[in-house]
Amino acid sequence: IRANFSTVLDDEDEVTGFITVISDVTEQEKVEQERREFVSNVSHELRTPLTTMKSYVEALTEGAWQDKEIAPKFLGVAQNETERMIRMVNDLLQLSKMDVKEYPLNRERTEFVNYFHQIIDRFDMNLPEQISLRRELPKGQYYVWLDKDKMTQVLDNIISNAIKYSPEGGEIRLKVENKRYHLLVSIQDPGLGIAYDKLEKIFERFYRADKARTRKLGGTGLGLAISKELIEAHHGQVWAKSKEGKGTTVFFTLPLMNQKRRGI
Numbered sequence: 001i002r003a004n005f006s007t008v009l010d011d012e013d014e015v016t017g018f019i020t021v022i023s024d025v026t027e028q029e030k031v032e033q034e035r036r037e038f039v040s041n042v043s044h045e046l047r048t049p050l051t052t053m054k055s056y057v058e059a060l061t062e063g064a065w066q067d068k069e070i071a072p073k074f075l076g077v078a079q080n081e082t083e084r085m086i087r088m089v090n091d092l093l094q095l096s097k098m099d100v101k102e103y104p105l106n107r108e109r110t111e112f113v114n115y116f117h118q119i120i121d122r123f124d125m126n127l128p129e130q131i132s133l134r135r136e137l138p139k140g141q142y143y144v145w146l147d148k149d150k151m152t153q154v155l156d157n158i159i160s161n162a163i164k165y166s167p168e169g170g171e172i173r174l175k176v177e178n179k180r181y182h183l184l185v186s187i188q189d190p191g192l193g194i195a196y197d198k199l200e201k202i203f204e205r206f207y208r209a210d211k212a213r214t215r216k217l218g219g220t221g222l223g224l225a226i227s228k229e230l231i232e233a234h235h236g237q238v239w240a241k242s243k244e245g246k247g248t249t250v251f252f253t254l255p256l257m258n259q260k261r262r263g264i
């Protein structure tokens, strides 16, 4: 149900009454609207790299190919755009499989702290100079029911975002807390942050707080949407806190397995 309020003014701009229009936006209409928006987003997102590629390839055909300095640059742009498009189509395929539930999780009993250390080790090997990672992981063993490949995708996405959106560098804190029935995982960066009114949208498909910048950084705007679906498929929840110019923390939970009943 949607309600619109308007005030009625007379000639002297005095309020003489109110009008309230209440309309029923059915669930079906909403789904239909979302679908239309999605198709329009996909078309737009794919057209942008294609248009860029078209103009670079045109310039090459018209003679730039002979210029030893310019040609490799233009080919590089075309290659980047192609790669980004492939990433986007792969992400879209994954999302559409998840939508029709053709996406079985392959879960196994996993000790999360050790698993998380391994993920961070991999990032540590290949870290931009100005970034450091700080681990705040508990000592004990905590078992969760995990599809490791999918969770790796989630963590890769969230940690890469933390690095990508911290252009000035600094320390990224990776934390795991035992909350009795679940683990609370958080990734805190000292980066650009996200405005309050945009914060809850970052988990939507194709939402990017700053389109121009994130395109340049190679983003598809689908990473967090996929992460959210994957976390929820693990019966967890995901959310974020942020302050513009100060940084962002992404949180998610994972249900803990009963420690005594092994192998379930």
Ligand code: ADP
Residues within 6 Å of the ligand: 157, 161, 162, 165, 189, 191, 192, 193, 194, 202, 203, 207, 208, 209, 210, 214, 218, 219, 220, 221, 222, 223, 224, 225, 247, 248
């Ligand atoms: P992208 O491929 O654009 O990074 P994501 O779905 O991963 O797509 O993220 C969606 C948007 O959320 C990003 O474009 C960015 O605007 C914002 N965002 C995500 N993580 C962060 C972060 N750690 N700091 C600031 N902004 C972020």
